[in-house]
Amino acid sequence: MNGACLLWASWLLSSDSDHCMLSLCSSLAGGSLWQLHKVVTKMTGKNAVLYYSSYGCYCGMGGRGQPKDATDRCCQLHDICYDSLQHYHCNAKQQHYRYSWRGGRLTYNDLWCAQLSCECDRSLGLCLQRSTWSYKWRYVLYPKHPTPRCVPAGGPCL
Numbered sequence: 001m002n003g004a005c006l007l008w009a010s011w012l013l014s015s016d017s018d019h020c021m022l023s024l025c026s027s028l029a030g031g032s033l034w035q036l037h038k039v040v041t042k043m044t045g046k047n048a049v050l051y052y053s054s055y056g057c058y059c060g061m062g063g064r065g066q067p068k069d070a071t072d073r074c075c076q077l078h079d080i081c082y083d084s085l086q087h088y089h090c091n092a093k094q095q096h097y098r099y100s101w102r103g104g105r106l107t108y109n110d111l112w113c114a115q116l117s118c119e120c121d122r123s124l125g126l127c128l129q130r131s132t133w134s135y136k137w138r139y140v141l142y143p144k145h146p147t148p149r150c151v152p153a154g155g156p157c158l
Helices: 001-016 032-043 049-052 071-085 112-130
Strands: 099-102 105-109
Touching: 032 049, 032 071, 032 112, 071 112, 105 112
Parallel strands: none
Antiparallel strands: 099 105
16 A cells, blocks of 8 residues: 555544544454444444445455445545554454444544554544445445456555
């Protein structure tokens, strides 16, 4: 990944970081995909599984190629966020965290890896909130593999 992509991902993750207040949480064994679903559903007002689990080239399992729109780009950035945690030996897909909603904001307080995993999910929710205008039904149930629809187009992040 090049510097421009890291800069973009860092901006996304740091935007609204003042809203990320730490409060009650503790690390538990288990995965965070259910938590990701609950966070995205709460922040977007849309059922995450129905609206985002198989959207475009990046939302849902796997991801490659050029994002189809701003919504798909949010999912690409979320993948980048999760991948970046692996460099610190944090498996965000399996990292369970506890969180709460205070004043309409997601809050958490946990071990370092759990906080970062929660922050990746929170950033995805914020990005999807800002990108509702780009959502297109034609990208729901979009075939990712094997298909030429999601092949690298030589974009800066590939």
